[in-house]
Amino acid sequence: MKIHIKVLQGQECSMEVSSNMSVLELKEQVFSRLKIPVSQQKFLVSGKTLADEKTLDHYDVKEGTKLIVAICKTEDGSPDANLLRSAAYTFLRRFYSEPEARKIQEEFIKSFHKSVNSLSLDDLELIATMHINEVK
Template sequence: MFLTVKLFLGQRCSLKVSGKESVATLKKLVSQHLQVPAEQQHLLFRGQLLDDDKHLSDYSIGPNASINVIMRPPEEAALDKGHQPQPLWLQLSQVLGKHFGPKDAKAVLELLRQEHEERLQKLSLEALEQLVGQLLAQQHLEELAEEKEDRAVDSELQQNDGGRGEEGEEEKDEEEAD
């Protein structure tokens, strides 16, 4: 069967697959045809996010179906300080608007907001403190690892330079040529 795979940016391709293919395999094919890394892809069919470990037949995806690809930005782009992220509800509204009619998108968004509020009300102060503690500890560990990596790179650069100036670089180039 043939599937049409579309990026929201307008790119699309047609892929020949069987219903037995896994979603992970489909992501690899999309990666090859549209040059989007598989780890940055979210595949959607009729507004449903497809899990990597499931098969296309699990979602009743048949011939001539259309699959949408949402690209997750690389982690570096997410850390870019010049980029201000949009509020969650605005982003969600935009995504829902692409997969549902206006009334349905609004209804789904309202339902999600209600569920979100209910879940927040059920959280205890102790659970919030635990979550914040875990997130802060994780952030601290990531910062330490990044600092350690930066120091290792600086140390390696200094060792490779070995105090040589331009003459040392010429000698090094001659040694490599031999």
Template structure:
């Protein structure tokens, strides 16, 4: 059966799989086609993460023509928290900066959780075109 893989940046491609194909085997194919390391891949079906050790048949909603979202989790070189903290420390004491960073990150994470994958996709596309 054919399953479509959608990468957040709009790139789609299809994989031929069998009901016995493991999710980890699908990720290996993705690594070969897109050069995205296994450790950086997260496959989602209807917003839920697919487990590497399970087979396609373990997911009743995964069938011919299904569309999976591939989220690429790049390793952090420097995290958002560190960048913001460094900026705040230019203007505030260490203690004030720590409180501000904690409040900022809490608000940021809350807002991010409220976004759908489509919202994030549209945001990334708009930022690429500007």
């Protein structure tokens, strides 16, 4: 069935979905299409917030239904951090359940921050130089 997605104060699109699709799966499709991180998406229909684990059928979403997407800021707030978070989560969801993927994602982000924070200025300069040479 075809539904309409309207981002608050933003773009609008139509998507082909199935009624037994979970809200989380829909969020992953919206991320692929509109590049809005899964963790920042909050879906609304008829004034109700949709829970990730429920299906679209649970909320009586039918052909032509318009879902509103509110974009919520996360605790980190930086777009790059949220993009990494969303990309890691989307990848992990292919192999793990929602709670497992969230737990692994959070541990990965903690480990990533620890690794980045331990880099010296020399390390950063080396990485930047290597990247510049790759671009040329």
